[in-house]
Amino acid sequence: MTRTKTRTTAALCAALVGSALLAGCGSGDDERPDAAPSSSGVPHGYVEGAEEQAEQQSRLVLADAGSGAVHVLDLITGEVTKLKRGAGPRALHTDGRFAYLDTPDGTRVLDSGSWTVDHGDHVHYYRADIRDLGTIGGKAPAHVHADQALTALSPAEGPTRLFDREKLEGGSLGRARTLDGDATGPVVPYAEHLLAAGAGTDRDRVRVLDRDGTEVASLDEPCAEVRGEAVTRRGVVLGCADGALLVREEKGKFSAEKIAYDGQVDARDRATGFRHRAGSTTLVSPSGADAVWVLDVTDRSWTRIETGPLAAANTAGEGADLLALGKDGALTSWDIDSGKQTARKKLLAGRAADSATIEVDTGRAYVNDPGARKVYEIDYNDRLRLARTFPLSLTPTHMVETGR
Numbered sequence: 001m002t003r004t005k006t007r008t009t010a011a012l013c014a015a016l017v018g019s020a021l022l023a024g025c026g027s028g029d030d031e032r033p034d035a036a037p038s039s040s041g042v043p044h045g046y047v048e049g050a051e052e053q054a055e056q057q058s059r060l061v062l063a064d065a066g067s068g069a070v071h072v073l074d075l076i077t078g079e080v081t082k083l084k085r086g087a088g089p090r091a092l093h094t095d096g097r098f099a100y101l102d103t104p105d106g107t108r109v110l111d112s113g114s115w116t117v118d119h120g121d122h123v124h125y126y127r128a129d130i131r132d133l134g135t136i137g138g139k140a141p142a143h144v145h146a147d148q149a150l151t152a153l154s155p156a157e158g159p160t161r162l163f164d165r166e167k168l169e170g171g172s173l174g175r176a177r178t179l180d181g182d183a184t185g186p187v188v189p190y191a192e193h194l195l196a197a198g199a200g201t202d203r204d205r206v207r208v209l210d211r212d213g214t215e216v217a218s219l220d221e222p223c224a225e226v227r228g229e230a231v232t233r234r235g236v237v238l239g240c241a242d243g244a245l246l247v248r249e250e251k252g253k254f255s256a257e258k259i260a261y262d263g264q265v266d267a268r269d270r271a272t273g274f275r276h277r278a279g280s281t282t283l284v285s286p287s288g289a290d291a292v293w294v295l296d297v298t299d300r301s302w303t304r305i306e307t308g309p310l311a312a313a314n315t316a317g318e319g320a321d322l323l324a325l326g327k328d329g330a331l332t333s334w335d336i337d338s339g340k341q342t343a344r345k346k347l348l349a350g351r352a353a354d355s356a357t358i359e360v361d362t363g364r365a366y367v368n369d370p371g372a373r374k375v376y377e378i379d380y381n382d383r384l385r386l387a388r389t390f391p392l393s394l395t396p397t398h399m400v401e402t403g404r
Contacts, residue, residue, distance in 0.1 A: 092398035095146035114403035143186035191249035278404035280317030311352035359401035
């Protein structure tokens with residue numbers, strides 16, 4: 001095992017918190033004052049048709065690629081809701097509340113009925129009925145991002161489609177608006193604008209668009225060969241050929257800062273797609289076939305940990321270990337500062353599938369085991385203790401966590 005860590009000079013500077021966050025991107029560590037009634041008599045945070053709760057209402061959306069079965073597992077009650085069987089999904093995305101299944105028939109949209117609204121100084125948690133909203137035709141999304149107003153579905157090649165969030169929340173897909181231009185990267189709603197990466201004639205340029213798709217600003221710092229993106233409390237992170245680009249907004253002005261690798265990194269060892277706990281500023285990404293990059297956005301630092309043959313990785317954030325699921329089906333935890341392995345558990349019945357996933361929230365991690373038709377709940381603060389096992393009647397090929 002070898003480990004390298006790099007820092008930029010900018011890590012010594014205080015980071016600005018982005019003024020706008022994804023609707024589903026709340027942190028369980030926030031101080032949340034009691035909600036007060038509004039002057040109109042409607043309770044603060046009231047959402048028609050939903051129940052406000054005191055804690056995050058986590059649910060897992062599980063999809064079977066073979067049979068087309070889709071289930072929603074409520075992690076609070078342990079209950080499973082079985083939805084109508086459809087075409088077998090090839091991929092599954094979420095924006096924190098809605099799940100988007102890439103199927104041969106189009107993109108099937110499900111309302112998981114659990115979400116978080118983050119107001120910055122306090123957070124609201126909601127639960128509602130689970131609904132199947134229907135199927136969207138056209139190219140499947142490779143990237144899905146949303147804020148309180150818009151949901152952006154970006155295919156691997158071609159224009160992004162924007163959906164009205166209010167209509168989705170009301171149970172209707174509505175009519176999509178299509179952004180002009182031949183984009184090759186994600187479009188991320190952020191700070192009442194849209195960040196468009198890999199678009200236009202200059203593919204290294206990140207553009208700032210208004211809600212109508214008109215360019216209002218262009219960032220000076222380029223991001224070549226965009227791969228991977230995440231929305232954090234410090235801003236939007238884009239993976240670039242030479243590191244990562246952190247895009248922030250303050251008082252209507254957008255800025256970009258490069259968090260560079262220390263030296264040349266081969267294309268095969270670059271970060272390719274970020275995972276993190278919602279609200280966290282610590283991101284992880286595979287690096288080649290047997291290592292993980294950890295990007296600390298607050299410290300502006302990269303850490304590479306050689307884990308061995310890797311199937312999936314994630315982390316709960318600052319101070320927490322890296323969680324890595326090996327191809328052999330073993331789950332390991334690694335201290336990010338020292339690079340040392342802290343615990344190991346043979347978890348899966350066999351080898352890990354290509355679609356293996358680790359979902360992480362503020363107290364537990366969840367790992368899907370398609371071979372055994374189970375999902376495991378792991379207490380990552382107690383040496384990877386197996387807290388609960390959920391036997392299933394479908395093969396959980398794909399899994400996402402909602403309620404965040």
